[in-house]
Amino acid sequence: MVRIARVWAEHHEPDTIGIGEDRPRISWSFAGDDRNWEQICYEVEAKHDDGRLSSVTIESSQSRLVPWPFRPLSSRERVEVRVRVAGTANSRSDWSSPLVIEAGLLRSDDWSGCQLIEPSQPTETVPGKHRPVIFRRRLVLPEGAAAKRARLYITAHGIYEAHINGFRIGDQLLAPGWTSYQERLAYQTYEIEPQLLAGQENQIDVDVAEGWFCGSLAFLCKHNLYGSRIGLIALILVEMDDGTIVRTGTDAEWEWAHGPMVEAGLLDGVTYDAREGLSASTVWRTVQTGSDGCITRLTAPDGPPIRQTQELPVRAILTSPSGKTILDFGQNFVGWVRLRSVSGPAGTTIRFRHAEVLEDGEIGVRPLRSAKCLDTLIIDGAAPIPWEPKFTFHGFRYVEVDGWPAASPLTVEDVVGVVIHSDMRRTGHFRCSDPLLNRLHENIVWSMRGNFVGIPTDCPQRDERLGWTGDINMFADTVSFLFDVSGMLSSWMKDMMVEQNAANGVVPLVIPYILGDFGPGKSAEAMWGDVAVMLPWALYVVSGDIQLLQRHYQSMKDWLNAIPRSASGLWKQAGHKLADWLDPSAPADDPSNAMTDMYLVCDAFLVHVTTLIARVAATLNAPPEEQAFYKGQIADLRDAFAHEYITPSGRLACDTQTAYALALQFNLLSTPEQQTHAAERLSLLIRQRSRFKISTGFAGTPYLGHALTKAGKSNVFYRMLLHRECPSWLYPVTMGATTVWERWDSMLPDGRINPGDMTSFNHYALGAVASWMHRTIAGLEPVEPGWRVFRVEPVPGGNLQWAEAEYRSVYGDCRLRWEIKREGKQQRLWLEVVVPPNTKCQVRLPGSADLIVVGSGQRTWEVDYHPQEWPVRALQPPFRPPDDILPKGEVVPHEW
Incomplete structure (x- = not known):
C-alpha cells in the first residue's frame, strides 16, 4: 500500500520554524511497492493556531512543490499541515504525519524596538583580530502564567552562540553563516520555552565573534570587510498562556563584557584562557546602539544550518621524528577537536595545530599558507x-x-574529532565491486561535505575558503545527486545575483565577493561566470523547481550580455583566461598554462550556455522573439566555432583531450563523420599519447567520460578511471588520500608535497567524475526535471562485477543493482530496479536499443551480456593516426 513518507515545505527541513515564505509550496514523497501506481488527486489539511481546520482537495498528479492552497501566512503564524492522496485502482493513503510550518518575521516592522547593539569600546586587539564579546540581558516573565510559545529571533555582525539560563539554544554552528552582508543578513529562529522560567529572572547571554563579518578573510588577509565592529540583533517574543506577550529586543539595556575567549578567527583559530572566565569581578559595560539600517536587510534562511554531523575517533597517536605528538584521525575532514576532559596546573597551555597531511613524519603546514x-x-x-x-x-x-x-598522558579516548558542514539531506549513494572506486567515491563525498560550510567553497583549510564559482559549476551535477543542495545553493545564488548586479552583469570569481580590486576578480571569465546559467539549470533538472529558472533568467541574460565578444559572436580574444585550470601538464606555479587553448575552452562553453538559456527561455515560455533570438545564436555560434577550431574532417585545431571532450559533449561537430573522427582522435590521444593518464583540468574533466560514452567508447574511459599512475583518479587513493586533491599530484609519489604555492588536499572539483559513476557505471539519471521520469541504462565495463546506486528523489527512492553472472563461457547480466510511486522509469538493457518504460514497483531482468574489449590496449608510438582515421590527403598538424 502506498503511503506518504515525508512532507516538507519549499526546500526546508521538515518542521523548520521561522521560514521566510508566506505561501510555501508543499511537497511529499511516497513509500510502497504498488505496481504502476500514480496519484490522481491530493487533499491538504491545515490546522491553525486557533484550532480551525482548512482543507482543499485537488485533482492532480503533482506532488512536488504544489502551490500553497490557503490564505498567505502572516508573520509568526503557525499551522500544521498534513496530506493524503488517492491513486490508481481506487487506492487512498492514510493521512501523513503533520508538518509544522511557522512563518518568521516577514516584514521589517516586525523588528520594531530592536536595534543593532555593539560593544561601547573597540574590540580589535591587533589589526584584523577582534576579541569575542558576550552580550547579556535579563528579563522577568509574569508570575502565575506559563510560556505558551516563546521564540528567539537573532543574528549578528559576526557569528554567535546564545544561552538562556546557562542552557545553549539550538544546535546551529557558525550562525548566521556567510551571505553578501551588504544586502542580505540571515536571522535564525529558535524555540525557547523549555529554557525559560516563569515568574523568575531569566538571563540571556550571547557570545559573538568576528566571523566573516569583520574577521580576516582569504589570502589577501583583508578584515573589517563589512564593518569594523562586532554586533548583535535579537528579539525575544514570549506568549504566556494568559494572553500576555512579553517582548524584549536588543537595545541600550543590554550589557557586554569579555570572557575567556581571547581570540577566535576562522583562519587562525581560537585562544581560550579559562582563567578569564566570567565571575563576580567581571566588568560589564553598557552597549552602544548602532545603525538600524541593517534591519531592512534581514532575511530568513533558505537552506539548512551548519551543524555537527558526526564524531570521529582518534585512530592513532604518532610521535614525529622531532618528538612531537600527533593525532591521526584516519580521515581528512572539516571541524575541530573536542577534549572529553583535561586538567592541569593553572596556566598550562595546550596547543593544537592542524594539518591535512604528513611530510617526512611531521605535519605539513606549508599548504596552509x-x-x-x-x-x-x-x-x-x-x-x-x-x-x-x-x-x-x-x-x-x-x-x-x-x-x-604530563601527569595524565594523552590517550585516544581523550580526544574526538567533530565533523561539521551544512546539514543537507543525503540523497545519492553508489557502490560497486571495486574497493578503490568505492574509496574514490567516498573521498568525493567527504570533500563535498567539507566544502559546504554555509557556502560552496574551493577548500576548507588554507587562507582562502572562498565561494569560487568555477568549482561549484563543474561539480553541480555530482553534488546535486549526492545531497539535497537546492536550499543551500538557492541562497548562495541570491548572493551571486547581488554581486553580479554590482559588477554590471559580470559574475565575479568568488561569491560573496570580497577580493576588491584583486586581479581578475571581477573580469568576465568563462566557466566561472557561466555558473549564472549552468547552476540554476542543474538544480532545476534535479528538483523540478521552475521558480529557480524564473528567479535567475534575467541574471542569465545579463551574463551573456556582459561577455566581451568579437565580430563572430565568440569571446573577444583579449587577455588571459583561467580556462582548463590545473591541467596536469601546467607548471606548479602557473596552473592556467594548460595544453588546451584558453579561448577554445571559452567558446565551447559559450555555445553550451547559449544552448541552455534557449532551453530556459522555452521552459519559461518567454516571448517568441526572445526564444528565436537564442536559437539563432546557437546556430551562429556553432558555425563560428567550427570555422575557428574544426577542420572539415573533424580534427580540432587544439589536439587535446579537453578540446575533443568539449566538442563531443557540447555537440559542436556538425556531421556524423566529424563526430566519428573526433571520437577516434580522442581515443587515440588517450591510448597512445597519454597512455590512459589524465591530461584534463577543470574544463575537460567533468565531460571526458560522458563524451567517450556518448561515442561508444566507455571501455576507454573505464581504463582511464581504473588507472593508478599519476595523474589519475586512483593515484591519490593509492597514496592514502581520503578526500579529493586540488591537483592531480598534490602529493608526489615520493611523499613530498607539491612545490606549488597552491596545494590543497580537499578540493571537490576534480571529483566531478562521480557523475559518470552515477550515470554510466550504475546507469541512473533523470529524464524529466525533478526525476518524475528517470532512466536506468547501465554500461558495465572494466573488471566490475556489480554496481548499485540509489537516489532519494522528491517522489521516493529510485534504486538499482546490476550483477554479471558467469554461466560456463557465457555471461549474463541481472538487473533489479525499484521505481517509486507516481513516477516512471525508462530501462535500456546492455546490448539492446529498445527502451522499456515501467511504472512504480520492483522489477528484475536477466539478459545475455557481451562485454566490450578489456583490457583496452595502449597503442605504441610513433604518434601518428592510423590510415583509416586520417582522411586521405589530410596533413597531420603539429601538436598545439
Missing part, C-alpha cells in the same frame, strides 16, 4: 573540564598536540 589553524587552551587549574573551540573551523586529518599535561 598564512592560516595558522591553531587552537590554544590555557587551563585555570580547577576541576577537569571538557573543552572544544567554537567560532572557527579547520580542514585536517592530523593534529599536533603541544603542552598536554
Whole structure:
C-alpha cells in the first residue's frame, strides 16, 4: 500500500520554524511497492493556531512543490499541515504525519524596538583580530502564567552562540553563516520555552565573534570587510498562556563584557584562557546602539544550518621524528577537536595545530599558507573540564598536540574529532565491486561535505575558503545527486545575483565577493561566470523547481550580455583566461598554462550556455522573439566555432583531450563523420599519447567520460578511471588520500608535497567524475526535471562485477543493482530496479536499443551480456593516426 513518507515545505527541513515564505509550496514523497501506481488527486489539511481546520482537495498528479492552497501566512503564524492522496485502482493513503510550518518575521516592522547593539569600546586587539564579546540581558516573565510559545529571533555582525539560563539554544554552528552582508543578513529562529522560567529572572547571554563579518578573510588577509565592529540583533517574543506577550529586543539595556575567549578567527583559530572566565569581578559595560539600517536587510534562511554531523575517533597517536605528538584521525575532514576532559596546573597551555597531511613524519603546514589553524587552551587549574573551540573551523586529518599535561598522558579516548558542514539531506549513494572506486567515491563525498560550510567553497583549510564559482559549476551535477543542495545553493545564488548586479552583469570569481580590486576578480571569465546559467539549470533538472529558472533568467541574460565578444559572436580574444585550470601538464606555479587553448575552452562553453538559456527561455515560455533570438545564436555560434577550431574532417585545431571532450559533449561537430573522427582522435590521444593518464583540468574533466560514452567508447574511459599512475583518479587513493586533491599530484609519489604555492588536499572539483559513476557505471539519471521520469541504462565495463546506486528523489527512492553472472563461457547480466510511486522509469538493457518504460514497483531482468574489449590496449608510438582515421590527403598538424 502506498503511503506518504515525508512532507516538507519549499526546500526546508521538515518542521523548520521561522521560514521566510508566506505561501510555501508543499511537497511529499511516497513509500510502497504498488505496481504502476500514480496519484490522481491530493487533499491538504491545515490546522491553525486557533484550532480551525482548512482543507482543499485537488485533482492532480503533482506532488512536488504544489502551490500553497490557503490564505498567505502572516508573520509568526503557525499551522500544521498534513496530506493524503488517492491513486490508481481506487487506492487512498492514510493521512501523513503533520508538518509544522511557522512563518518568521516577514516584514521589517516586525523588528520594531530592536536595534543593532555593539560593544561601547573597540574590540580589535591587533589589526584584523577582534576579541569575542558576550552580550547579556535579563528579563522577568509574569508570575502565575506559563510560556505558551516563546521564540528567539537573532543574528549578528559576526557569528554567535546564545544561552538562556546557562542552557545553549539550538544546535546551529557558525550562525548566521556567510551571505553578501551588504544586502542580505540571515536571522535564525529558535524555540525557547523549555529554557525559560516563569515568574523568575531569566538571563540571556550571547557570545559573538568576528566571523566573516569583520574577521580576516582569504589570502589577501583583508578584515573589517563589512564593518569594523562586532554586533548583535535579537528579539525575544514570549506568549504566556494568559494572553500576555512579553517582548524584549536588543537595545541600550543590554550589557557586554569579555570572557575567556581571547581570540577566535576562522583562519587562525581560537585562544581560550579559562582563567578569564566570567565571575563576580567581571566588568560589564553598557552597549552602544548602532545603525538600524541593517534591519531592512534581514532575511530568513533558505537552506539548512551548519551543524555537527558526526564524531570521529582518534585512530592513532604518532610521535614525529622531532618528538612531537600527533593525532591521526584516519580521515581528512572539516571541524575541530573536542577534549572529553583535561586538567592541569593553572596556566598550562595546550596547543593544537592542524594539518591535512604528513611530510617526512611531521605535519605539513606549508599548504596552509598564512592560516595558522591553531587552537590554544590555557587551563585555570580547577576541576577537569571538557573543552572544544567554537567560532572557527579547520580542514585536517592530523593534529599536533603541544603542552598536554604530563601527569595524565594523552590517550585516544581523550580526544574526538567533530565533523561539521551544512546539514543537507543525503540523497545519492553508489557502490560497486571495486574497493578503490568505492574509496574514490567516498573521498568525493567527504570533500563535498567539507566544502559546504554555509557556502560552496574551493577548500576548507588554507587562507582562502572562498565561494569560487568555477568549482561549484563543474561539480553541480555530482553534488546535486549526492545531497539535497537546492536550499543551500538557492541562497548562495541570491548572493551571486547581488554581486553580479554590482559588477554590471559580470559574475565575479568568488561569491560573496570580497577580493576588491584583486586581479581578475571581477573580469568576465568563462566557466566561472557561466555558473549564472549552468547552476540554476542543474538544480532545476534535479528538483523540478521552475521558480529557480524564473528567479535567475534575467541574471542569465545579463551574463551573456556582459561577455566581451568579437565580430563572430565568440569571446573577444583579449587577455588571459583561467580556462582548463590545473591541467596536469601546467607548471606548479602557473596552473592556467594548460595544453588546451584558453579561448577554445571559452567558446565551447559559450555555445553550451547559449544552448541552455534557449532551453530556459522555452521552459519559461518567454516571448517568441526572445526564444528565436537564442536559437539563432546557437546556430551562429556553432558555425563560428567550427570555422575557428574544426577542420572539415573533424580534427580540432587544439589536439587535446579537453578540446575533443568539449566538442563531443557540447555537440559542436556538425556531421556524423566529424563526430566519428573526433571520437577516434580522442581515443587515440588517450591510448597512445597519454597512455590512459589524465591530461584534463577543470574544463575537460567533468565531460571526458560522458563524451567517450556518448561515442561508444566507455571501455576507454573505464581504463582511464581504473588507472593508478599519476595523474589519475586512483593515484591519490593509492597514496592514502581520503578526500579529493586540488591537483592531480598534490602529493608526489615520493611523499613530498607539491612545490606549488597552491596545494590543497580537499578540493571537490576534480571529483566531478562521480557523475559518470552515477550515470554510466550504475546507469541512473533523470529524464524529466525533478526525476518524475528517470532512466536506468547501465554500461558495465572494466573488471566490475556489480554496481548499485540509489537516489532519494522528491517522489521516493529510485534504486538499482546490476550483477554479471558467469554461466560456463557465457555471461549474463541481472538487473533489479525499484521505481517509486507516481513516477516512471525508462530501462535500456546492455546490448539492446529498445527502451522499456515501467511504472512504480520492483522489477528484475536477466539478459545475455557481451562485454566490450578489456583490457583496452595502449597503442605504441610513433604518434601518428592510423590510415583509416586520417582522411586521405589530410596533413597531420603539429601538436598545439
